[in-house]
Amino acid sequence: MVSGTQPEIVDRLKLARTPTPIITLEGFPHPARIHIKRDDLTGLLTTGNKxxxxxxxxxxxxxxxxxxxxxxxxxxxxxxxxxxxxxxxxxxxxxxxxxxxxxxxxxxxxxxxxxxxxxxxxxxxxxxxxxxxxxxxxxxxxxxxxxxxxxxxxxxSNEVGALGYRDCFFEIEGYLKEHKIGRVYIPVGSGGTYAGMLIGKKLRKSDVHLIGVIVCDTIEFFKEKIGEIVNRASERFGYQFKVTDADIELVDYQGKGYGIPYTEEIDLIKQLAQFGIFLEPVYTGKTFYGMLQEEKEGDLLFLHTGGLFALFSYREEFLKR
Ligand SMILES: Cc1ncc(COP(=O)(O)O)c(C=O)c1O
CATH class of the missing domain: 3.40.50.1100 (Rossmann fold)
Structure with missing residues (x-):
């Protein structure tokens, strides 16, 4: 251990049901082939990334x-x-x-x-x-x-919480290689999920593209915040890397604002429900929508970060459509 660093926190509680499965979205009408990391299945009441x-x-x-x-x-x-x-x-x-x-x-x-x-x-x-x-x-x-x-x-979202998503990166790295997936889409709301995935990527020296879809604030804000979380983890736990803005790939799909869905997103949520996949309008709906706009070919992985219960508070949006 480099002097001044601390031992990593050990996940003694094992509260998340992991590893979560990865499925392929068969028959979805889009030219890219979409794989989904089902982190909505980390627990029934504790569903999702948190x-x-x-x-x-x-x-x-x-x-x-x-x-x-x-x-x-x-x-x-x-x-x-x-x-x-x-x-x-x-x-x-x-x-x-x-x-x-x-x-x-x-x-x-x-x-x-x-x-x-x-x-x-x-x-x-x-x-x-x-x-x-x-x-x-x-x-x-x-x-x-x-x-x-x-x-x-x-x-x-700090350097301790991010370790949970470092582990998630370790879970998917073999699958990414096996299926030649070069791009992973991640919802970004407070930045910790992306930061953890980036720690995993750096530790494994992977060249996969992690694309964060921001649903609030600005790309500059999240580049700074994510960079800080990752570099703090690196300093505290003695990893031998430092990230810069260039390591953090973000796109902005907040549309009219945090929690305000795109009309097309509501249709997309309904469409995905026909495949047994449930997204919500704040994070996963916008990220999936953004991914479909950005990508037109190849194999992609979407990180499904859960959030099912928030869907119920959007009942009126669905009534309108
Ligand atoms: C369902 C869901 N997905 C994604 C996110 C974004 O993750 P993070 O806050 O780690 O950026 C959140 C929370 O912000 C969330 O509740």
């Missing part, structure tokens, strides 16, 4: 003897829901800082947050800009009350 990250993060929380886990997100946050469930399974108390007003209607992820009996704190959109500080203050208060707390940043 549980891979949480397995590492909560392993660290346990190691640090935390009793409360604080995290944040939107009302329909997949990450907040997965955190609430995972915490309850391992005897930790979830505290969720949610952006916006408490809704009148229990729906999708928010319904599940409620059922877990998580401590829910609502803050305004404006205050949410300072959510890291707010979570740090809550932690300080809890620590002072003798309830040690562990803070997970938005989306579980």
């Amino acid at each position: 549980i891979r990250k949480l397995s590492y993060l909560l392993s660290e929380a346990k190691e640090l003897k935390a009793e409360v886990v604080i995290t944040c997100g939107g009302i329909q946050s997949n990450h907040a829901r997965a955190t609430a469930i995972a915490c309850r399974r391992i005897g930790l108390q979830p505290l969720l800082v949610l952006r916006g007003e408490p809704p009148d209607f229990l729906d999708g992820n928010y319904l599940i947050d409620n059922l877990t009996g998580s401590d829910l704190r609502f803050i305004t959109r404006k205050d949410y800009e300072e959510v890291d500080r707010i979570m740090a203050e809550i932690k300080e208060d809890l620590d002072a009350m003798g309830k040690p707390a562990y803070v997970i940043p938005e989306g579980g």
Whole structure:
């Protein structure tokens, strides 16, 4: 180990059901051949990408003897829901800082947050800009009350959470070679999934293209954020690489904005349901839509990051079509 580095966090909890399968989308009308890494199958209630990250993060929380886990997100946050469930399974108390007003209607992820009996704190959109500080203050208060707390940043996206997606890259690398797949599409919302995949790619010295589809903020913002997560992991765990902007390939398919679906995307979600694949409008729908626009041939892999429960809160979009 290079001096100053720390041992990697070990995923002792093994909360994600992995390895997840990879399927080929037979008969889908598009000139490219589409393979899907089914990370929507990482767990029933903990479906999606977040549980891979949480397995590492909560392993660290346990190691640090935390009793409360604080995290944040939107009302329909997949990450907040997965955190609430995972915490309850391992005897930790979830505290969720949610952006916006408490809704009148229990729906999708928010319904599940409620059922877990998580401590829910609502803050305004404006205050949410300072959510890291707010979570740090809550932690300080809890620590002072003798309830040690562990803070997970938005989306579980830091150098510890990213290790979950380093593992995912290791899972797919053999398949990519076997099927001569040169391009992998990844949804980007807080950057940790992409960062983890890039760590895996760098560690394996792979030349596959990882294409991140951003659904909020800007390409510049995510290049910086992803670069920071990867380089922090490299420094902390003693990997021998550093990434630059050129290593991070991103395209922007946020359309009219975060959480606002493309009309064609709603049709695409309905079309994919005919193949038994369920996407949602915020992350996976936009990423799949973007991939179809970008690519016209060859073999591609789409990383299906789950998010099923958020689909229910979009029922009206489907009624309209
Ligand atoms: C279903 C789903 N897919 C993809 C993402 C994006 O992953 P990341 O936040 O690691 O960029 C998120 C969360 O942001 C998500 O909830």
